Amino acid sequence: xxxxxxxxxxxxxxxxxxxxxxxxxxxxxxxxxxxxxxxxxxxxxxxxxxxxxxxxxxxxxxxxxxxxxxxxxxxxxxxxxxxxxxxxxxxxxxxxxxxxxxxxxxxxxxxxxxxxxxxxxxxxxxxxxxxxxxxxxxxxxxxxxxxxxxxxxxxxxxxxxxxxxxxxxxxxxxxxxxxxxxxxxxxxxxxxxxxxxxxxxxxxxxxxxxxxxxxxxxxxxxxxxxxxxxxxxxxxxxxxxxxxxxxxxxxxxxxxxxxxxxxxxxxxxxxxxxxxxxxxxxxxxxxxxxxxxxxxxxxxxxxxxxxxxxxxxxxxxxxxxxxxxxxxxxxxxxxxxxxxxxxxxxxxxxxxxxxxxxxxxxxxxxxx
Numbered sequence: 001x002x003x004x005x006x007x008x009x010x011x012x013x014x015x016x017x018x019x020x021x022x023x024x025x026x027x028x029x030x031x032x033x034x035x036x037x038x039x040x041x042x043x044x045x046x047x048x049x050x051x052x053x054x055x056x057x058x059x060x061x062x063x064x065x066x067x068x069x070x071x072x073x074x075x076x077x078x079x080x081x082x083x084x085x086x087x088x089x090x091x092x093x094x095x096x097x098x099x100x101x102x103x104x105x106x107x108x109x110x111x112x113x114x115x116x117x118x119x120x121x122x123x124x125x126x127x128x129x130x131x132x133x134x135x136x137x138x139x140x141x142x143x144x145x146x147x148x149x150x151x152x153x154x155x156x157x158x159x160x161x162x163x164x165x166x167x168x169x170x171x172x173x174x175x176x177x178x179x180x181x182x183x184x185x186x187x188x189x190x191x192x193x194x195x196x197x198x199x200x201x202x203x204x205x206x207x208x209x210x211x212x213x214x215x216x217x218x219x220x221x222x223x224x225x226x227x228x229x230x231x232x233x234x235x236x237x238x239x240x241x242x243x244x245x246x247x248x249x250x251x252x253x254x255x256x257x258x259x260x261x262x263x264x265x266x267x268x269x270x271x272x273x274x275x276x277x278x279x280x281x282x283x284x285x286x287x288x289x290x291x292x293x294x295x296x297x298x299x300x301x302x303x304x305x306x307x308x309x310x311x312x313x314x315x316x317x318x319x320x321x322x323x324x325x326x327x328x329x330x331x332x333x334x335x336x337x338x339x340x341x342x343x344x345x346x347x348x349x350x351x352x353x354x355x356x357x358x359x360x361x362x363x364x365x366x367x368x
Contacts, residue, residue, distance in 0.1 A: 001325040002032045004068025006061050007039040010075045012283035014042030014306025015313065017072040017093070020053040022318045027054030031325045036064045043310040070329075072321055074313065075300055076103055085110035087347065090329050092321060094118055094133075096270045097344060098245045098358045099280075099299075108361070111348045113329050119243045119352065120320065120342035127242060129320070129342075131178050132312040136302040138182030138238065141265040142171070142190070144301070145234040148263045148287055148294050155294060156261035158233050161191035168192045172228040174220065174249060174274060175238035176203045179267050183236045188215050195228055225249060230257045237266040237274040243344070244354035250275040252290070260292040269297040334368040 003026060005018050016039045018026075023033050033055040037047055047057045058064050065071060065084035073093035077085060085091060085107065095116040097104045107114050117129035127134075142160070149169065151157035162168030171187045173180045176198035187194045188211060196211075197220035198204050204217040211217070218224050229235065229250065235258075239246045246268040255277065268274040269281075277290045280299040287296050302309040320339060323332040333340040344352040349364045356363035 001328075002034065002067055002069045003321075003325060004064040004071045005033065005035040005039055005055075006064045006071065006073065006081075007036045008042070008074050008303075009061075009078055009081070010300055010303070013075055013300050013303040015074045015303055015310045016040045016043050016045065016306075017074045017310075017314070017317070018321070019043065019045055019310055019314050020049045020055075022314045022321070023050055023055045024053035025318055025322060026325060029322065029326060032056070034058050034064050034067055036061055040310075043306040045310075070321075070324060072317070074310075075303075076100070077107065079106075082106040082110060085112040087111035088113065090115060090324060092117070092317075092324065094270075095344060097352075097355050098243060099270055099272045101359050104355065104359055104361070108345055108348050108350065112345070113343065113347075114345040115324070115329065115339075115342045116243075116344045116352075117317065117342065119344060121338040123338065129313075129316050130240075130242075132316050133302045133309065134178035134240075135182050136305060136309050136312060137267050138179040138236075139186050140301050140305065141179070141183045141236045141238075141267050142186040142192075142234075144286070144296050144298075145171070145236065145263050145265045146190070148296055149233060149261070151261075153287070153294075154261060154289065155263060156233055156259060160187065160234070168214075169233040170231050171195070171234045171236065172197065172232040173236045173238055174225070175236075175240070175268075176200065176207050176217070177238060177240055179240070180236065180238035181207065183238060183267075184211060184215055187234075188212050192234075197225060197228065226254060226257060229254055232258065233262050235262070235264045237264065237268045237278075239268045239274040240271065241354065243352045245272040245358055246274045248274060248276045250277075252276045255291040255293045258291075258293050261294065263294040263296060265296045267301065269299050273297060330368055333366070340366055340368065 070090040149155035
């Protein structure tokens with residue numbers, strides 16, 4: 001199979017979809033890999049490293065897209081990439097369709113085979129290609145939240161950890177999944193007072209067992225959430241409904257309960273955000289204020305730590321990329337029902353129920 005690795009062009013996106021080790025796995029199996037010149041620079045990977053692994057380095061994105069039967073990316077196709085998609089071409093990447101109707105309709109019109117990292121499942125029903133970036137984003141959310149609590153950037157002027165004789169910051173984490181768990185680990189490790197909200201009692205019991213004493217678990221309902229917002233210095237939005245928009249749990253009116261200079265880091269922004277006032281931001285301009293509350297809503301947080309994220313992501317994706325290349329997408333999806341869940345579109349048809357409900361598009365079963 002002819003496989004393309006284009007440069008990522010989203011603002012401040014420093015990841016690349018396949019480092020040299022992953023490319024070598026594909027070329028050793030007889031596949032032809034085209035890497036766009038400079039694709040690995042943001043992750044500290046030189047073009048020569050790809051050449052040594054059997055890839056062909058190509059100057060232009062147009063040529064990579066036109067020659068490849070399968071494109072492997074990190075972020076969803078951008079506005080000038082969608083026209084390069086073509087009927088029957090496999091595009092394997094994070095799509096997060098539910099956050100963008102224009103992306104959804106554009107990809108549908110292309111009639112490409114859109115296989116989304118974020119909805120592929122393993123045998124235990126987990127999301128193996130979302131997990132590594134959720135781990136990165138969860139840990140980064142505390143790092144960024146702590147920064148924007150500082151007074152020079154209009155935060156409350158609070159040190160997350162506090163000091164002897166002065167209380168630490170209170171951190172409220174909405175969602176006890178991968179993002180929430182890793183955020184809680186970092187916040188607790190720094191010494192913050194942490195509360196995790198979730199509606200899954202089994203998950204709360206597990207977290208209560210494994211987390212340190214400065215982490216409290218609470219069942220999430222409307223009244224509990226409002227009480228936590230009033231206490232919080234830092235709020236982490238860590239909600240995920242695979243393939244669908246995140247529910248708006250924090251309403252605009254709720255911000256009036258929060259302290260001036262407090263911070264919301266909405267990690268769910270890729271799926272539309274769990275805060276009503278969320279809109280996507282970039283690493284160039286990451287925060288905005290609403291009613292005195294700082295909002296950090298960068299839609300590609302792990303892109304800022306490109307090298308770490310590139311290798312963490314590739315370790316998870318290469319098994320699926322190899323299967324798609326070796327067998328073709330139909331056979332690979334037929335043999336692996338978890339991979340089939342990632343096939344959200346093919347030949348203009350939508351196969352994901354949550355996505356179809358989001359935009360009112362007819363959902364058709366995936367025929368293999």
